[in-house]
Amino acid sequence: MIKAMLTYIWPQDDPSIRNRVKVAVGLLVGAKLLNVTVPFLFKFAVDDLNSKVGVSQGEPFLSIASAPDVVISLSVAMLIGYGIARAGAAGFNELRNAVFAKVAQHSIRKIARNVFLHLHNLDLSFHLSRQTGALSKTIDRGSRGINFVLSAMVFNVVPTVFELALVSTILGLKCGGEFAALALTCVGIYTAYTLAITQWRTKFRVYMNRAENEAGNKAIDSLINYETVKYFNNEFYEAKRYDEALKKYEEASLKTSTSLALLNFGQNAIFSGAIALAMVMTAKEIAKGNMTVGDLVMVNGLLFQLSVPLGFLGSVYREVRQALIDMQTMFTLMTREPKVKNVNNAYDLIVRPEDTTIEFRNVCFQYIEGKPVFKNLSFVIPAGKNYAIVGGSGSGKSSMIRLLYRFFEPNSGEIFIGGQDIAKLDLQSLRRAIAVVPQDTVLFHDTLFYNLHYGDFTRDEKDVYIASKMADLHDTVSTWPKGYNTQVGERGLKLSGGEKQRVAIARAILKDSPILVFDEATSSLDSITEQNILGTLRKATDGRTSISIAHRLSTVMDADEILVIENGSLLERGSHAELLSKRNSLYSRMWDIQHSTTGDFSEDNLIKEKKTKQA
Incomplete structure (x- = not known):
């Protein structure tokens, strides 16, 4: 994941981003150097002031009496420099953050876009089994994790190591090897403690994320099914389920918070002990005359400044681990290969209006192992013809469309359009050639015009209104x-x-x-509107190859040929009249059940009809 992220913050095709990274790193080094000079300036100022203090009758006095002389004194200049150095280091840090912000946000945008596009490229089987709420949180947390890891690695981990090396070297040269050893030992114990406690408490954060995912998914799923909840008076049941998930989150969150308190206390105790020991060692050296009071201030300042990034390092390590966990889920999505994708050297579908013949040749398919949907299914739909597919629920009618559209691949067999094997075609060109009216129409949360225009954004406004009129929608919308x-x-x-x-x-x-392709295109329409739409569909399908899937047989009476599917095989085929003429055919029995005109609702007739349906 780190390697993948580095390609985003150091892109080969964008020198402006690389230049920003260089400037940010330069500002970072400048800030650290200024940070280290701050304790030295304070030391020199204290020593200078201390050297100007005499003793007169047991009372301290300044040997420089006049105010102008004090203002221009070296000690005052160094104190001013101390303030400037502190402000400069802070300014460099803030400027660094501002420069790097574009790099981080640009990387997040590119990664999030790639994840989003990859999700759309995954096959239908993935999306049928996904949980929208959990998936949304995965992408959200993963994107935030990227931002944190990028900033942490560039501006916390590497700079802290650099500053530790700098401080240890200075302490060793100025104060002696024991001070450098103390700094390194303190950091070693601090780091070991942080890693051990963080490793232990990470599992609580994992549980907390899992509970949050579960709560979010239950909430979104329940709100999406708002009407179903209301129909069955299950508001309190849904609230109880949601509360149970929140309770798990609460318990995991409490463990996370209490373990964090333990971590923070231990870190402070370790560093406070190290600073106290360093002060004692310095005081002894002052008593021996080997150090000055300024050295005491310098050692304290150096160690205290080191404690600031180390304090962040503890939380950074903790958050980086969490961010990597969050990112792992998102990057795992990126590594998932779609089951349906373009083959090597895939070519565009060559669409010839006179040759859009559709052929299924010995197609076998199953969603679940051992439960076949199709067994050696073969048929041909000639170009320009209107064919209908009918059969009982679960017979595989919609599955045929999914295979034609390449939402799924057949386990064996081939499907051809115009003599071209669709498995070898470019997916985009294949799907451009097929327009589908699905059985369950789901619209975007936007305007009606947007949803209509979604059919083809290259068409102008006038074409949208024409299509709306053809679908018998315009008068209602007006x-x-x-x-x-x-x-x-x-x-x-x-x-x-x-x-x-x-x-x-x-x-x-x-x-x-x-x-x-019309998959139950008129199942939700009233009879009058249905007849208007059927007339429209006849015009729309004129000269085109069309497939109509229907339960209501009256809507496919005028089809050129009707295919009757039963148990994954083509059971019957023929025109409406031909199929009705076979009185023992499945089609004729379905027709009789749907169009019984006896009007006899006696008990005997109902029993007879029930037996007919069972047959």
Whole structure:
């Protein structure tokens, strides 16, 4: 992960980002050098003042009496320099943060964009099993983790090591090897303690994240299913489930907080002990005449300044570990290869209106091992023809469309469009050639116009309105206060089922693809609107290859041919009239059940109808 991040903060194709990194590192070195000079300036000022103090009748007095002389004295100049050095070091740090901010945010944006695009490129099987709430939190925490790790590695870990080496060297040269050894020993014990405690308490943070994911997922899942919750009066049940997840988060959070208190106390105790020992050692040297009072101030200042980045280093290590855990989940998503992807040397689908023949050749497919959906399924849909696919629930009608659109790959067999094997085609070119009206229409939380225009953003506004009229939607929208600027709500919940289906039909018309697929395109429409839409669909499919999946057989009566699927195989095929003429056919039995005109609701007739349905 670190290697991957370095490619973002040192990109080969963007010299401006690299230059910003160089400037930030330069400012960092300057800040550390200024930091180290601060205790020295204070030492010299104290020693200078101390040297000007005499003793007169047991009372201290300044040997320099006049105010102007004091102002221009060396000690005052050094004290002013002390203040300037402190302000300069802080200024360099802030300027460094400002310069590096663009690098960090640019990296986060690129990584987040790549993750987002990768998620869209993953196959449908991943998205069918995902949990939206947990996935959203994974990306959010992972992005924040990237920002923290980048800043920590560049501005905390490396600079602290540099400052430790600098301080230890200065103490060794100025005060003796025992002072350098004390500084290194203190840092060693401090680091070992921090690593051990942090390692122990990391598991609490993992539990806390897991509980937070669970709580977030339950909340989002429940809110998405708001209507279902209301239908079954389960508000208190959902609140209880959410509270149970929050309780787990609370318990893990408390353990995290208490263990953090232990870590902070131990760190302070270790460093306070080291500073106290250093002060005692310096006091002894002063008593021997080997050091001055200024040296005492300098040692204290150097060690105290070292404590500041080390204090951050403890929290940085803790947060870096957590950030890496958060990032690992996100980067794991990046390493997941889509099951459906372009083969090497994939080529674009060559679309010829006169040859958009669709062929399934010995296709076998299953979602779950041992539970086949298709067994050697073979059929041909000629170019420009309107074919219908009917069958019972679970017979595989929608699965055929998923295979055609390459949401899934068949376990064996081949699918052709215009004689071209779709497994060898570029996915984008294949999917551009197919417009689908899905059974369950989900809309974006935006305006109605945006959702209609989504079918093809290259088309102008006039084309959107034409498609809306063809889908029998325009007259209804014209009566709304905000018209096409009406917000449809999350997943289109503000629209009726019929309105959502008409939006889906309008989008498919706007896409203007040579192959049209209608998966229960009129199941949510009333009879009058359904007849209007069927007329529209006849116009839209004129000259195009189209597939209509239906439960209501009356909507596919005019299909050129009807394919009847049963148990993963093609059971029957023919026109509406041909299939009805076979009185023992599955199609004719389905038709009789759906269009019984006896009007006899007697007990005997109901029993007879029940037996017919069971058959």
